[in-house]
Amino acid sequence: xxxxxxxxxEVFRPEMQEAFEKTVNLATDLRLALxxxxxxxxxxxxxxxxxxxxxxxxxxxxxxxxxxGMVAPMEFIPTAEETExxxxxxxxxxxxxxxxxxxxxxxxxxxxxxxxTVHVNLSTRQLRxxxxxxxxxxxxxxxxxxxxxxxxxxESHQAFDLAQVCDxxxxxKGLGVGLAIDDFGTGYSSLLALRExxxxxxxxxxxxxxxxxxxxxRSDLTRAIVQLGRTVRRDVVAEGVESxxxxxxxxxxxxRLGQGYLFAKPLDHAAATALxxxxxxx
Ligand code: C2E
Ligand code: CA
Ligand code: CA
Numbered sequence: 001x002x003x004x005x006x007x008x009x010e011v012f013r014p015e016m017q018e019a020f021e022k023t024v025n026l027a028t029d030l031r032l033a034l035x036x037x038x039x040x041x042x043x044x045x046x047x048x049x050x051x052x053x054x055x056x057x058x059x060x061x062x063x064x065x066x067x068x069g070m071v072a073p074m075e076f077i078p079t080a081e082e083t084e085x086x087x088x089x090x091x092x093x094x095x096x097x098x099x100x101x102x103x104x105x106x107x108x109x110x111x112x113x114x115x116x117t118v119h120v121n122l123s124t125r126q127l128r129x130x131x132x133x134x135x136x137x138x139x140x141x142x143x144x145x146x147x148x149x150x151x152x153x154x155e156s157h158q159a160f161d162l163a164q165v166c167d168x169x170x171x172x173k174g175l176g177v178g179l180a181i182d183d184f185g186t187g188y189s190s191l192l193a194l195r196e197x198x199x200x201x202x203x204x205x206x207x208x209x210x211x212x213x214x215x216x217x218r219s220d221l222t223r224a225i226v227q228l229g230r231t232v233r234r235d236v237v238a239e240g241v242e243s244x245x246x247x248x249x250x251x252x253x254x255x256r257l258g259q260g261y262l263f264a265k266p267l268d269h270a271a272a273t274a275l276x277x278x279x280x281x282x
Contacts (some may be wrong), residue, residue: 027083030076034088038064041096042266045275046119046237046259049251054276056117056150058259059097060266061089081125090126091134098142098149100269104276105148116276119150119180124160132171139175146176150201154182155189166196173198185225194232202229206240209260213245223253230254
């Protein structure tokens, strides 16, 4: 038994040993996966709710495991954050997402289509001293316009320093990139983040989109969040839009943009290319 202070004892149970070993093994596997370049980026369109036209894409990492197949981020991002492996993984994702989007935007310009923005997830754990410089380098290297990149800030599972995060976000803003708050409404600090951080976009969590077609109390709350976003002049994107009735309810709430299975699931690079560069009509 281990003493935890205040006279309480915490028993070191076999499950804890197991959990610890699992984390260590996963960390080893993640290091190998980086060496073997097993992380791939999927893209989910962000669309205008009115007509479903894509205005941007969210980059979502996957781990293409040789034995386990495609591994979802929820299974490895928490450990990646704990071990700081999220920093090199995040770098790969950002580079890949910026490179793809720069190429798509060049071809879209030739076809007379508007530029797309690419949204890349950044947990507060990733906001370290050299992050703004890393982002600037990736933009330079890939040729993506800074205004075409939006960084989605998610609250890390780990504690973070508000002043340091603020500082980092100001530097990033200085590069000309957009900033979004992810999962808005779920973290206890959503409103604080909106007040303290130089945010352009609010992403309303799926929880506020589910049940939109249900009882009116809940849709009132969603409407209030959309209105809050409009009052403080932020773009508002609804996440996890799955049904036509949700799309309609969001439009009725004054929400303009959405993302979800109704429009498309996250797509691999080839499928995303087909979506953003539609073949000319025969
Ligand atoms: P998120 O940023 O909130 O991303 C949206 C998640 O919702 C994605 O899950 C997406 O596949 C899923 N989703 C989208 N539309 C719908 C819908 O209509 N219905 C339902 N049920 N789900 C929908 P995914 O790809 O499994 O990613 C999970 C989380 O992992 C992300 O949540 C994000 O927090 C994190 N993540 C993904 N890629 C990265 C990354 O490159 N870096 C970091 N730091 N985190 C990442
Ligand atoms: Ca996100
Ligand atoms: Ca989200």
